[in-house]
Amino acid sequence: MYLLYTIFAALSFFLLLKWIKRRKYCMDVKRLDGKTVLITGGNSGIGKETAVALALRGARVIIACRNEDKARKAVREIKARSHSMNVLHMEVDLANMRSIREFSKTFLEKEKRLDILINNAGMPSVLDWTDDNFSMCFGVNHLGHFLLTNLLLPRLKESSPSRVITLTCSNYKYQKLDFQDLNYNLFPFFTYCRSKLANIYFTQELARMMEGKGVTAYAVHPGYVQSNWTCHFSFLFQLLMKVIMFMFFVSCEVGAQTVIHCAVADDVVTDSGGYFSDCRPAKLQAFAKDAGVAKKLWEASERLVKHA
Structure with a gap:
């Protein structure tokens, strides 16, 4: 009887994990022949899975990352998997504004199209500083992509x-922006949350500014994903997170599905500026929909990157 209880408990736990990790897959098979896609951080994790999926649909895929050796290896894998x-x-370093400017200049000289820009690269909850003295999370996750997008517009x-x-990330809900200290770099988790909230405001203001100009914008929460972000932390923390991620996080392939959906689906066009999760629009906290704050952040970001 004890053995039966043990088996039942184990089976129930397994089914619970499957339920927790359930996610929708993008079912849209639209081709992207003749389209050019740029993915930051496309050498690993969600970015690489997105690159494979869009290359399979016929797109010209460019992955932008700072480590050339990892990028070359990723390109070989993406080519093999997508045929x-x-x-x-x-090459681009999102923690260096000069690198972003040089990259953008080269891109505009070489590439005649840019149909889909995916701001995927991200910095986890680390207390560090960029080359331009911005907090690493805010500098990479928001300001780096802010400058890159504006230069490629x-x-x-x-x-x-x-x-x-x-x-x-849905963690945006745990913090609000402080315009007296946008460069907040005190508690790692809260620093990360603020940068993710900035991504949402950026998307909303970009959509507003591009209304009627043929450019739409989307903020995507991919879910909690089994990626390699733990490499920035200690071995013990990595070991602990591997157990937690195995139990509760989804694979990179699954995490990429909402990104792919927003890249190819026709029905998202009417939701420009929206926040998406699980291949559909998701609700935002009221404070994260403040158009005044979004505009203020845009103007502050312009000043910051101009002087970097």
């Missing part, structure tokens, strides 16, 4: 209808 040779990499508008997809 597409139209995959390449370009001319090509996005020329290639319209085009899309900008920025990865965020």
Whole structure:
């Protein structure tokens, strides 16, 4: 009898984990032949899975990352899995504004189209500083992508209808922005939360500014994903998180589904500026829908990157 109880408990726990980790898959099979996609941080995790999926649909896929060796390895894997040779990499360091400017200049000189920009690269909850003295989370997760998107907007508008997809996180709800200290770098988790909230405001203001210009924008929460973000932390923390991620987090392939959905689905066009999770629009906390704050953040971000 004890053995039966043990088996029942184990089975129930397994089914509970399956229920917790259930996610929708993008079922849209639209082709992207002739389209160009740029994915930051496309050498690993969600970015790499997104690159494979979009290359399979015929897109020209460019992954942008700072480590050339990892990028070359990722490109080989993406090509093999997608059976597409139209995959390449370009080097950029989102923690360095000069690098972003140089990258954007090179991109605009070489690439005649940009149909989908996916701001995927992210920095986890670390207390560090960028080369321009911004907190690492705010500098990479928000300001780096803010500058990159603005520099590439001319090509996005020329290639319209085009899309900008920025990865965020549901953890945004645990913090609000403090305009007296946007560079907040005190408690790692709260620093991360603020940067993810900034991603949402950025998406909303970008959508407002691009209304009628053929560029739509989406903020995506991919779920809690089994990616390699723990590499920034101690071995003990990595070991602990591996257990937790195995139990409760989804795979990178599953985490990429909402990003893919926002990149290809036609029905998302009417939800420009929206927040998406599980391949559908999701609700935001009221404070995260404040258009005045979104505009104020945009203006503050312009000043910060201009002087970097």
